[in-house]
Amino acid sequence: MGEESKVVLHGMWSSAYVKRVELALKIKGIPFDYVEEDLRNKSPLLLKYNPVHKKVPILVHNGKPVCESLVILEYIDETWPNEPQFLPKESYLRAKVRFWAAYIQQVQDSIAQLFNANKEEVGKALAEVHEKLRTLEDGVKDLYFPEGIPDHIQSEKLGMLDAMMVALLGAFKAQDDISGVKIIDPAKNPPVFSWVQALYRLPVVKETIPPHDKLVGFLQYLKQIGFKVPTSNPVHSLN
Ligand SMILES: N[C@@H](CCC(=O)N[C@@H](CS)C(=O)NCC(=O)O)C(=O)O
Incomplete structure (x- = not known):
């Protein structure tokens, strides 16, 4: 190069x-x-x-x-306009994908809050995350999965929302082990669960996600030292 x-x-x-x-x-x-x-x-x-x-x-x-x-x-x-295109060509669809990408960011912030919540707050915070994931499911269904979520997603077809989901739920999967709660619960959010499972099957996704044990250890350490997981709200950031 x-x-x-x-x-x-x-x-x-x-x-x-x-x-x-x-x-x-x-x-x-x-x-x-x-x-x-x-x-x-x-x-x-x-x-x-x-x-x-x-x-x-x-x-x-x-x-x-x-x-x-x-x-x-x-x-x-x-x-790099080669395939896959992360955003659709048509401007209305692009706007919709941008909208839901921003929404996934908000879900990520809610998940970070969950990690930071104390025992009393955790149930409510978790219910909020599941509710937001349900809203996400409803919102992206027609846009992304008009024929339902497939078992197999091709890496050549990945879009912006897939990249957001992998990063959001991939990293936070380890949080299940820390916070003791099920963030991606197949009983609560079956479509999101299937979506994430399908993404996890892709080698490119597997090699990008940090090793599970290393991440769990790191999050445990952060929790011990009272670190607040950053959200896109600067108030909660590492500073
Ligand atoms: N809104 C930013 C958020 C990036 C962010 O929060 N990065 C964290 C690491 S996870 C960071 O660099 N924190 C350093 C700091 O807050 O000082 C983005 O989407 O890129």
Whole structure:
């Protein structure tokens, strides 16, 4: 790859936001270098490339940084228009996918709240997550799965919502072990459960998700030190 098409991803191994970008690059077949950042000791490059939020992921393309995971996904789709297209061509459908991508982000925030909740709050927080997942199921059914959720999803057909789901539920699957609650419950959200299962069967997804035991250990450590899992609301972020 020539210097003129150099892609570098600055990330952190357990970050769901980073994972969705990593997955998008792999699905599109874009070669990239990866730089692991220590978020407790941010590198001068991280601060230079993302002086506003000082967060990862950051995609650096030919020396130019792009920040914010959803913005990065769209940038990738526009810059490398090969299949799969993450967003549909038709503008109304694009708007709908963007809407539900933002909604999945909100679900992710609710799941983070669940991890942060104390024993008394957990039941209510979990019910809220399941309710939001039901809303998501209803919303994406016609758009994404007019014929129902298939057992098998091809990686050449993955879209933006798949990337969001993998990152959201993949990383947080380990939270079931920490919070002692079932976030993706086949009894409560059968379509979401099937969707995630189908995504997990893809080798590209398997190789992107952090190792389960490592993630569980990391989340346990964070819980011990009273760390609040970041949400897209800056109030709850690592700072
Ligand atoms: N809205 C951002 C959120 C990114 C984010 O919260 N990244 C976390 C890692 S999971 C981070 O870099 N935290 C560092 C900090 O908050 O200082 C996105 O979608 O990219």
